[in-house]
Amino acid sequence: MVTMEAFTQFVFLISAAAFVGFACITFVFIWVFNFKEGLAWDGGLAEFNWHPVLIVIGLIFLQGIAIIVYRLPWTWKYSKLVMKFTHAGLHSLAFILTVVALVAVFDFHNAAKIPNMYSLHSWVGLAAVILYSLQLVLGIGIYLIPITPVALRATFMPLHIYSGLFIFASVLATALMGITEKLIFGLKDVPYKNSPPEATFVNILGILILVFGALVLWIATRASWKRPSDQKILDSLHANGGGEANTKVGPALSEDAELVDPETCGEVRRRSNKSDDFDQDK
Template identity: 70%
Template sequence: MAMESLTQLVVVLFVAAIVGVFSIIFVLTWVFYYKEGLAWDEGLAEFNWHPVLIVVGFIFLQGIAIVVYRLPWTWQCSKLMMKFIHAGLNLLAFIFAIISLVAVFDFHNAAKIPNMYSLHSWLGLVAVILYCLQLVVGVGMFLIPVTSVSWRAAFMPLHAYSGLLLFTSVIAVALMGITEKLIFGLSDPKYKDSPPEALFVNALGVLLVVFGALVLWIATRPSWKRPSDQPSNTPHTNGGGEDNSKVDLSMPGTDTGLDVRRRNNKSEDQTG
């Protein structure tokens, strides 16, 4: 990777991390300053775990899991280790999402509020179910050594696309949720009167959109892939079933056919 491109990657990663951390600070400030804080008492404080865990887990951790392969300081790590880190972050995000759902259902049941009546709740549950499916299939396909290289290669584009689609969908559902909470939760003054809480939470929504946009930008730039993920013209599979078809031709010790021909020609000139 060219030094200029590497510098750009590091800058965008840093900005994305800052925006993500500020999103977490904003959601914590919202629940502690404008709401009743956090507790597990079937009241509003228990409900507050929902936005906190969604932002921290389902958005921030999922975003980190998406770009973890592109962190320059991890490029010396083995691909298998990075797969475990990627899966572990996604699993943690899924656990946070499940806990956040339990908090919502507990609060609704205690307050005699109907469950699953809003579009936000429908799409949110669908996102959690699909995320679980994505996690299970991803682990089965890429971490358990039972699938062939050809199967993994064929499934990878779908896995990457569905991951980005779910990440984008979760942010969209979160924006629906915080807007819904402001509309129902603010009465005097109302949401339409733009009280400080409404403006503050709107700013949180903007931060989530910016974080999502930066993660998508990082994840979709071909020039920012791990060096070992760059394709070569000499694919082969070793005896252990590992796919070595992706080799960085710019790495030391990697020979191309052109290099071999040049050395052969040089040897012939010296012996002739």
């Protein structure tokens, strides 16, 4: 289990990540309402504004939280299956918001007679969304369908973790390219190079996005903050006289297999302990 010192560090960093993440969302709303034309769905600039807003909320903030949700000690009393659904649900919501964001930008470009897919931002961004959709489909298919072989889960897990972090980093890079591109093309009265207030404000947004991403990646890659196996959690709860929480964690011992009778429960526990070594997203 996590030591008190490590727990204090974790709480500080997760609090900082949450604060910076909400700051990113606040800044992007201020940007579109104070410096742009707000939000609408009319084919104009206000429709385009849905793109940065939904990308920051979905593909950056929600994806970041989904990556580290397993590591929240407050969730360890819940079974791994519950956390898998939470992880997948956050990613699914982020994907839905991303699809709407893409529709908004393509619709705006078509209405304004602006070519689509001509910039590095659009190339990398579309590639990241395609990879994200594949990651989501494969993750659900492999880790939420009970009949998936344990060996396949074990083999795919390192790739699942690496690709998730790679996609998140790609999204961060794409967002920074996108806001810079928008400033260069969108600032008319005072060019970007002269640092008008909007440019300074949006540059700060870019720094916040970068800091949020760095915090998420740091939290996600600390081995000492990884969720313990459900068996270790159960043992700790039993040692401390845990009651209600035991019933929440207990079902996870057989989430990769059907419940069996008492004569075979030992085999289920051995299988669960073995699968715990790899079946932990992020």
